[in-house]
Amino acid sequence: MNQYLFKRLLVSIPTLIAISIVIFTILALAPGDPLGEFASNPAITAEVRENIRKSFGLDQPVHIRYIKWFWSFIQGDMGYSFTSRSPVFQLLLQRLPTTLSIVGSAYIFSICIALPLGILSAVKRYSKLDQIITTFTFLGFSLPTFFTGLLFIIIFSVQLNWLPFIYNSTLEVTDWSSFLEQLKQSIMPVCVLALYQSAVVMRFVRSAVLDELNHEYVRTALAKGLTNFDVIKNHVLRNAMIPVVTLIALDIPAIFTGALVTEQVFRVPGIGALLIESIYRSDTPVVMAITFIYGILIVIFNLVADLLYGVLDPRVRY
Numbered sequence: 001m002n003q004y005l006f007k008r009l010l011v012s013i014p015t016l017i018a019i020s021i022v023i024f025t026i027l028a029l030a031p032g033d034p035l036g037e038f039a040s041n042p043a044i045t046a047e048v049r050e051n052i053r054k055s056f057g058l059d060q061p062v063h064i065r066y067i068k069w070f071w072s073f074i075q076g077d078m079g080y081s082f083t084s085r086s087p088v089f090q091l092l093l094q095r096l097p098t099t100l101s102i103v104g105s106a107y108i109f110s111i112c113i114a115l116p117l118g119i120l121s122a123v124k125r126y127s128k129l130d131q132i133i134t135t136f137t138f139l140g141f142s143l144p145t146f147f148t149g150l151l152f153i154i155i156f157s158v159q160l161n162w163l164p165f166i167y168n169s170t171l172e173v174t175d176w177s178s179f180l181e182q183l184k185q186s187i188m189p190v191c192v193l194a195l196y197q198s199a200v201v202m203r204f205v206r207s208a209v210l211d212e213l214n215h216e217y218v219r220t221a222l223a224k225g226l227t228n229f230d231v232i233k234n235h236v237l238r239n240a241m242i243p244v245v246t247l248i249a250l251d252i253p254a255i256f257t258g259a260l261v262t263e264q265v266f267r268v269p270g271i272g273a274l275l276i277e278s279i280y281r282s283d284t285p286v287v288m289a290i291t292f293i294y295g296i297l298i299v300i301f302n303l304v305a306d307l308l309y310g311v312l313d314p315r316v317r318y
Contacts, residue, residue, distance in 0.1 A: 005303075008303050008306070009303075012299050012300075012303065015299060016295065016299060017070075019295040020066075020292055020295075023291050023292055023295070024065075024070075025062065027284050027288055028066075028284075030282075078092075078285065078289040079285035079288075079289070081285055081286050082282070082283045082284065083278075088285050088289045091274060092271060092274075092289065092290070092293075095269060095271045095273075096271060098169065098269055098270045099255070099263075099268075099270035099271045100255065100256070101186065102190060102193070102259075102262075102263075102268055103254065103270070103272075105186070105190050106189070106192075106197065106259075107193070107194075107252070107255050109190065110193070110194040110195075110197035110198035111197075111201060111248065113194065113198040114197075114198040114199075114200075114201035114202040114205060115201070117133050117198075117202055117205075118133075118201065118202040118203070118205025118206045118209065119205060119209055120133070121133040121134065121202070121206045122205070122206045122207075122209035123213075133202070133206075136199070137199045137203055137206075140195045140196055140198060141199040141203065143195075143196075145192050145259070145261045145265070146261045146265055148192045148195060149189070149192045149261075149262055149265035149266060150265065152188045152191065152192060153165040153188070156188060162184075163184050163185070163187055164184060165188070165266065166266065166267045167185050167186075167189070167266050167267050167269070169268075171185070188266060189259075189262050189265075189266045192262050193259055193262055197251070200247070201244065201247060201248065204244050204247050205240070205244055208240035208241070208244055212235075212236045212239050213236060217235065218235065218236060221235055242309055245305050245309070246305045248305075249301040249302065249304055249308075250298060250301060250302060252297070253294055253298050253301060256293070256294075256297060260272040260275065263276075264276060271290060274286065275287060278290075
């Protein structure tokens, strides 16, 4: 396995370089001037704007800017934001706890719901319980998160007045009452994200388990006297979890990069909201850092998923 891991790491390096080149080139060619906000300011002359542009290195060719950016990034320097003049790494650290608390909680909650319900739906195929779970799955999968978020706001905030519809980023948890306020303002965004994610995972789990239940080794195990629970727990799940592990592993990077639509609906100041704001303002260093970090996380967790295959299924050899 060590040799396989070393080979995959060697392949990952040119993959990440190619991803960074594509992202940097697209952002460099995209319309919009990162210093466009100064154009309407009469106090800033054209000479001053040009000096600012030179200080950010925007007057240099694209390939020179890319080499400087990539070399700084691998050294831990993500550059400075064009709009806030703050280090990009510091901006990400400010938004990361909020994103992890909301998106991470939603993801864990969705996995805890999807796995048992997906297995139960497959085992009780065509029953009333399966029909109820399938209906819930299709609703969660087909409804977009912005529609579900607005629906939650209308019901629980406007009509019932139970929950706040705008996330208060200035709230500090110091006592029990502030903890309850934090919990109340996190319920709707967490539930919106968990509803969609659990529906996606649940369909994968159900399909994977159904596919394994039709194999001959299941009938052989049952003929030997094993109970349905033992067959599913010890045999079916290990094989069925391979495609599910891939889905879960590739979705984990979204925990660190935020939920773009949901954070906008509930005004959650996470990394996803920061990415949208940076795109509007043509803040290239922030957009580049977030998207490239997302690419790095996808490559890493894809490798983690490949390594887990051998643990789940002994037929897999590296």
